Amino acid sequence: MTEPAPFQADHAEALVSPSPNHGERKEARTPDMILLHYTGMETAEAALTWLRNPASEVSSHYFVHEDGRIEQLVPESRRAWHAGRSLWKGDADINSASIGIEIANSGHPGGLPAFPGAQIDAVIALCRDCAARWRIAPERVLGHSDVAPGRKVDPGEAFPWERLHAAGVGHLVPSQPVSGGRFLQRGDEGQPVEALQAMLALYGYGIEVTGEYCAFTEGVVAAFQRHFRRERVDGIADASTIATLHRLLSALPAYAG
Incomplete structure:
Protein backbone atom coordinates (compact mmCIF):
# COMPACT_ATOMS: atom_id res chain seq x y z
CA MET A 1 0.00 0.00 0.00
CA ALA A 167 -14.74 28.35 26.67
CA GLY A 168 -16.51 30.02 23.74
CA VAL A 169 -17.15 26.92 21.64
CA GLY A 170 -20.64 26.00 20.46
CA HIS A 171 -24.14 27.27 21.09
CA LEU A 172 -25.90 26.32 24.31
CA VAL A 173 -28.45 27.60 26.82
CA PRO A 174 -29.22 26.38 30.34
CA SER A 175 -31.67 23.53 29.97
CA GLN A 176 -35.07 23.73 31.63
CA PRO A 177 -35.13 21.30 34.59
CA VAL A 178 -36.96 18.05 33.95
CA SER A 179 -40.38 18.08 35.59
CA GLY A 180 -43.95 17.01 34.96
CA GLY A 181 -46.53 18.61 32.72
CA ARG A 182 -47.78 18.04 29.21
CA PHE A 183 -45.69 16.11 26.71
CA LEU A 184 -45.73 14.86 23.13
CA GLN A 185 -44.71 11.36 22.14
CA ARG A 186 -44.84 8.85 19.31
CA GLY A 187 -48.36 8.44 17.94
CA ASP A 188 -49.50 11.98 18.73
CA GLU A 189 -50.80 14.15 15.89
CA GLY A 190 -51.90 17.69 15.27
CA GLN A 191 -50.84 21.32 15.57
CA PRO A 192 -48.65 20.93 18.67
CA VAL A 193 -46.59 18.31 16.85
CA GLU A 194 -46.37 20.58 13.79
CA ALA A 195 -45.11 23.41 16.00
CA LEU A 196 -42.47 21.17 17.56
CA GLN A 197 -41.27 19.93 14.18
CA ALA A 198 -41.19 23.49 12.81
CA MET A 199 -39.01 24.68 15.71
CA LEU A 200 -36.60 21.76 15.29
CA ALA A 201 -36.37 22.45 11.56
CA LEU A 202 -35.84 26.16 12.21
CA TYR A 203 -32.85 25.37 14.40
CA GLY A 204 -31.41 23.17 11.66
CA TYR A 205 -32.55 19.59 12.15
CA GLY A 206 -33.51 17.71 9.01
CA ILE A 207 -37.17 17.09 9.80
CA GLU A 208 -40.36 17.62 7.81
CA VAL A 209 -43.39 19.32 9.32
CA THR A 210 -46.03 16.58 9.04
CA GLY A 211 -47.98 16.91 12.27
CA GLU A 212 -47.31 13.23 13.01
CA TYR A 213 -45.06 12.23 15.92
CA CYS A 214 -43.49 9.34 14.04
CA ALA A 215 -40.41 7.23 14.82
CA PHE A 216 -38.18 9.69 12.98
CA THR A 217 -39.54 12.64 14.95
CA GLU A 218 -38.81 10.68 18.12
CA GLY A 219 -35.24 10.18 16.89
CA VAL A 220 -34.79 13.89 16.17
CA VAL A 221 -36.10 14.81 19.62
CA ALA A 222 -33.69 12.31 21.17
CA ALA A 223 -30.83 13.85 19.17
CA PHE A 224 -31.81 17.30 20.40
CA GLN A 225 -31.91 16.03 23.99
CA ARG A 226 -28.56 14.30 23.59
CA HIS A 227 -26.94 17.66 22.87
CA PHE A 228 -29.07 20.30 24.57
CA ARG A 229 -31.13 18.60 27.34
CA ARG A 230 -28.94 15.73 28.42
CA GLU A 231 -30.58 14.93 31.78
CA ARG A 232 -33.03 12.57 30.07
CA VAL A 233 -32.74 11.23 26.54
CA ASP A 234 -35.96 9.42 25.67
CA GLY A 235 -37.35 11.03 22.51
CA ILE A 236 -40.39 12.36 24.37
CA ALA A 237 -40.97 16.10 23.97
CA ASP A 238 -41.79 17.02 27.54
CA ALA A 239 -42.12 20.56 28.89
CA SER A 240 -38.38 20.72 29.64
CA THR A 241 -37.42 19.74 26.10
CA ILE A 242 -39.79 22.21 24.47
CA ALA A 243 -38.80 25.07 26.79
CA THR A 244 -35.11 24.40 26.16
CA LEU A 245 -35.72 24.43 22.40
CA HIS A 246 -37.54 27.79 22.74
CA ARG A 247 -34.61 29.22 24.70
CA LEU A 248 -32.11 27.92 22.16
CA LEU A 249 -33.93 29.51 19.23
CA SER A 250 -34.32 32.79 21.09
CA ALA A 251 -30.58 32.84 21.78
CA LEU A 252 -29.62 32.60 18.12
CA PRO A 253 -28.08 35.86 16.82
CA ALA A 254 -30.75 36.13 14.10
CA TYR A 255 -33.54 35.97 16.69
CA ALA A 256 -32.01 37.79 19.65
CA GLY A 257 -33.80 40.92 20.70
Missing part, protein backbone atom coordinates in the same frame (compact mmCIF):
# COMPACT_ATOMS: atom_id res chain seq x y z
CA THR A 2 1.34 3.42 -0.98
CA GLU A 3 1.66 5.77 1.94
CA PRO A 4 -0.45 8.95 1.60
CA ALA A 5 1.49 12.15 1.00
CA PRO A 6 2.50 14.21 4.03
CA PHE A 7 1.22 17.76 4.43
CA GLN A 8 1.67 20.78 6.68
CA ALA A 9 -0.55 20.69 9.79
CA ASP A 10 -3.24 23.36 9.93
CA HIS A 11 -3.35 23.28 13.74
CA ALA A 12 -0.03 24.09 15.37
CA GLU A 13 -0.35 21.39 18.06
CA ALA A 14 -1.22 18.57 15.67
CA LEU A 15 1.03 15.75 14.57
CA VAL A 16 0.42 14.85 10.91
CA SER A 17 -0.66 11.22 10.34
CA PRO A 18 -2.03 11.22 6.78
CA SER A 19 -5.09 9.23 5.76
CA PRO A 20 -5.72 8.46 2.08
CA ASN A 21 -9.47 8.82 2.57
CA HIS A 22 -10.40 12.29 1.31
CA GLY A 23 -11.36 14.24 -1.81
CA GLU A 24 -12.16 17.69 -3.12
CA ARG A 25 -14.67 19.83 -1.27
CA LYS A 26 -17.53 20.08 -3.74
CA GLU A 27 -18.25 23.41 -5.43
CA ALA A 28 -14.99 24.75 -3.96
CA ARG A 29 -16.66 25.13 -0.57
CA THR A 30 -14.78 26.19 2.52
CA PRO A 31 -15.67 24.74 5.93
CA ASP A 32 -18.34 26.57 7.90
CA MET A 33 -19.13 23.81 10.39
CA ILE A 34 -17.29 21.70 12.96
CA LEU A 35 -18.65 18.20 13.53
CA LEU A 36 -17.69 16.28 16.67
CA HIS A 37 -17.67 12.47 16.91
CA TYR A 38 -16.62 9.80 19.35
CA THR A 39 -14.76 6.84 17.89
CA GLY A 40 -17.00 4.21 19.53
CA MET A 41 -14.19 1.64 19.44
CA GLU A 42 -12.40 -0.19 22.23
CA THR A 43 -9.05 1.53 21.76
CA ALA A 44 -7.80 4.75 20.22
CA GLU A 45 -5.20 2.81 18.27
CA ALA A 46 -7.80 0.63 16.58
CA ALA A 47 -9.89 3.68 15.66
CA LEU A 48 -6.92 5.58 14.28
CA THR A 49 -5.85 2.57 12.20
CA TRP A 50 -9.37 2.29 10.77
CA LEU A 51 -9.49 5.97 9.84
CA ARG A 52 -6.21 5.59 7.96
CA ASN A 53 -7.13 2.34 6.19
CA PRO A 54 -8.15 2.88 2.54
CA ALA A 55 -10.51 -0.10 2.77
CA SER A 56 -12.61 1.68 5.44
CA GLU A 57 -13.45 4.66 3.21
CA VAL A 58 -13.82 6.79 6.35
CA SER A 59 -11.65 9.51 7.83
CA SER A 60 -11.71 12.76 9.76
CA HIS A 61 -9.59 15.85 9.73
CA TYR A 62 -8.46 15.43 13.34
CA PHE A 63 -8.14 12.71 15.95
CA VAL A 64 -7.91 13.63 19.65
CA HIS A 65 -6.42 11.07 22.02
CA GLU A 66 -7.47 10.60 25.65
CA ASP A 67 -4.30 12.36 26.85
CA GLY A 68 -4.93 15.39 24.63
CA ARG A 69 -2.57 14.56 21.78
CA ILE A 70 -3.94 15.67 18.43
CA GLU A 71 -3.25 14.02 15.08
CA GLN A 72 -4.30 15.54 11.77
CA LEU A 73 -5.30 12.98 9.16
CA VAL A 74 -6.64 15.17 6.36
CA PRO A 75 -5.84 18.79 5.43
CA GLU A 76 -8.65 21.18 6.28
CA SER A 77 -8.79 22.23 2.62
CA ARG A 78 -9.86 18.69 1.68
CA ARG A 79 -13.16 16.83 2.14
CA ALA A 80 -12.78 14.14 4.82
CA TRP A 81 -15.29 11.27 4.93
CA HIS A 82 -16.79 11.38 8.40
CA ALA A 83 -20.42 12.54 8.26
CA GLY A 84 -22.04 9.97 5.98
CA ARG A 85 -25.73 10.43 5.16
CA SER A 86 -26.49 13.67 7.00
CA LEU A 87 -28.56 16.84 6.77
CA TRP A 88 -28.46 20.24 8.44
CA LYS A 89 -30.42 23.33 7.41
CA GLY A 90 -31.24 21.66 4.11
CA ASP A 91 -27.58 20.90 3.29
CA ALA A 92 -27.01 17.22 2.52
CA ASP A 93 -23.25 17.46 1.85
CA ILE A 94 -22.03 17.89 5.39
CA ASN A 95 -18.59 16.50 4.50
CA SER A 96 -17.96 19.41 2.11
CA ALA A 97 -19.21 21.90 4.70
CA SER A 98 -17.37 20.68 7.77
CA ILE A 99 -14.22 19.93 9.69
CA GLY A 100 -14.55 16.52 11.31
CA ILE A 101 -13.01 15.80 14.72
CA GLU A 102 -12.89 12.23 16.05
CA ILE A 103 -12.52 12.01 19.83
CA ALA A 104 -11.14 8.76 21.22
CA ASN A 105 -13.90 7.38 23.44
CA SER A 106 -15.69 4.03 23.38
CA GLY A 107 -19.04 5.81 23.75
CA HIS A 108 -22.30 3.90 24.09
CA PRO A 109 -20.70 0.50 23.28
CA GLY A 110 -18.28 1.09 26.16
CA GLY A 111 -20.86 2.35 28.65
CA LEU A 112 -20.36 6.09 28.05
CA PRO A 113 -17.05 6.60 29.85
CA ALA A 114 -16.12 10.13 30.88
CA PHE A 115 -13.99 12.24 28.56
CA PRO A 116 -10.69 13.07 30.32
CA GLY A 117 -10.05 16.72 31.12
CA ALA A 118 -6.86 16.89 29.04
CA GLN A 119 -8.76 15.55 26.04
CA ILE A 120 -11.55 18.11 26.35
CA ASP A 121 -8.99 20.91 26.80
CA ALA A 122 -7.41 19.82 23.51
CA VAL A 123 -10.81 19.65 21.76
CA ILE A 124 -11.60 23.17 22.96
CA ALA A 125 -8.28 24.57 21.75
CA LEU A 126 -8.66 22.83 18.40
CA CYS A 127 -12.25 24.03 17.90
CA ARG A 128 -11.35 27.58 18.85
CA ASP A 129 -8.47 27.58 16.38
CA CYS A 130 -10.56 26.14 13.53
CA ALA A 131 -13.49 28.44 14.24
CA ALA A 132 -11.26 31.52 14.29
CA ARG A 133 -9.48 30.67 11.05
CA TRP A 134 -12.63 29.77 9.14
CA ARG A 135 -15.04 32.16 10.94
CA ILE A 136 -17.31 29.32 12.02
CA ALA A 137 -20.33 30.48 14.01
CA PRO A 138 -20.91 28.91 17.46
CA GLU A 139 -24.23 27.37 16.37
CA ARG A 140 -22.35 25.53 13.61
CA VAL A 141 -20.38 23.41 16.11
CA LEU A 142 -22.47 20.25 16.21
CA GLY A 143 -22.47 16.58 17.09
CA HIS A 144 -22.75 13.76 14.58
CA SER A 145 -26.10 12.87 16.12
CA ASP A 146 -27.43 16.35 15.28
CA VAL A 147 -26.92 15.91 11.54
CA ALA A 148 -27.77 12.19 11.44
CA PRO A 149 -30.54 11.69 14.04
CA GLY A 150 -31.70 8.13 14.48
CA ARG A 151 -28.62 6.88 12.64
CA LYS A 152 -25.83 8.21 14.86
CA VAL A 153 -25.66 8.94 18.60
CA ASP A 154 -22.16 10.39 18.98
CA PRO A 155 -20.54 12.18 20.72
CA GLY A 156 -23.26 11.14 23.17
CA GLU A 157 -25.01 12.52 26.21
CA ALA A 158 -21.86 12.16 28.33
CA PHE A 159 -20.02 14.72 26.19
CA PRO A 160 -19.46 17.92 28.20
CA TRP A 161 -20.94 20.53 25.88
CA GLU A 162 -21.13 22.94 28.82
CA ARG A 163 -17.34 22.99 29.15
CA LEU A 164 -16.97 23.81 25.48
CA HIS A 165 -19.57 26.56 25.63
CA ALA A 166 -17.97 28.11 28.70
